[in-house]
Amino acid sequence: MTESTNIFKALSDKNRLRILKMLQIKPLCVCEITDVLQLAASTVSQHLSILKKEGFILEDRDGKWVNYLINQRPGDQRVSAIMSQLDFWLGDSQLIESDKQKVKVVDRFKVCGI
């Protein structure tokens, strides 16, 4: 009996919304996201697993890295609806802007393995 998950619950966490916005810039690996959000890698991994389970993102292993990226063809129409207008749902905050800047310059060879 697959309990139908509430799609809003996956989006009720601010850091998960931040991750979605970051991935709209470009695919990122866990440690890059960790560096921007300043959270433990295990925490970020948990958030990513929730977003993946709901169909918002996909993972793509590349050697020892796992890249996460926006799912361009989600099975759930509601997911497409939200992702196509994420700015509308989110509103642009100072924090999101700051994340964007960091994502643009983040370099996994510098921030990983610290």
Added chain:
Amino acid sequence: MTESTNIFKALSDKNRLRILKMLQIKPLCVCEITDVLQLAASTVSQHLSILKKEGFILEDRDGKWVNYLINQRPGDQRVSAIMSQLDFWLGDSQLIESDKQKVKVVDRFKVCGI
């Protein structure tokens, strides 16, 4: 410093979604909602206050009753967007259908003051 509330958080609770669906049938007072959801009146009151704060619903006092109803002109565009297609966001479950039936026959003069 009005902390911008996450609109998804207000919708992340199943019982609050049930309430919104019920109010789409007709305005209801607290004890009617209490009767359908089978929750304590204080709990229902709390849910209603959250939905009201986010602009989903309005209250309209009528003597000793307080009727709650869908806000037809929400200030927040996201609220209108969700409410105009609530079925799309929610999906129709067995539980929601059952709530609808109960709402149609509920009578405040019978269920209140028990």
Added chain:
DNA sequence: CTTATATTTCGGTCATCAACGAAATGAAAT
């Protein structure tokens, strides 16, 4: 094969939230 790095899983802590009953408030009826 061993080491190093990236990630996930696990176990635990702390904060948040839904739920309740009791007490307080609001509004009518007696």
Added chain:
DNA sequence: ATTTCATTTCGTTGATGACCGAAATATAAG
């Protein structure tokens, strides 16, 4: 004014969730 009923507010409890560090896993490099 007092009682009655609907609702809200308050204080508490139990469940859920975000977070962390440590241990386990996966992959690449030496």
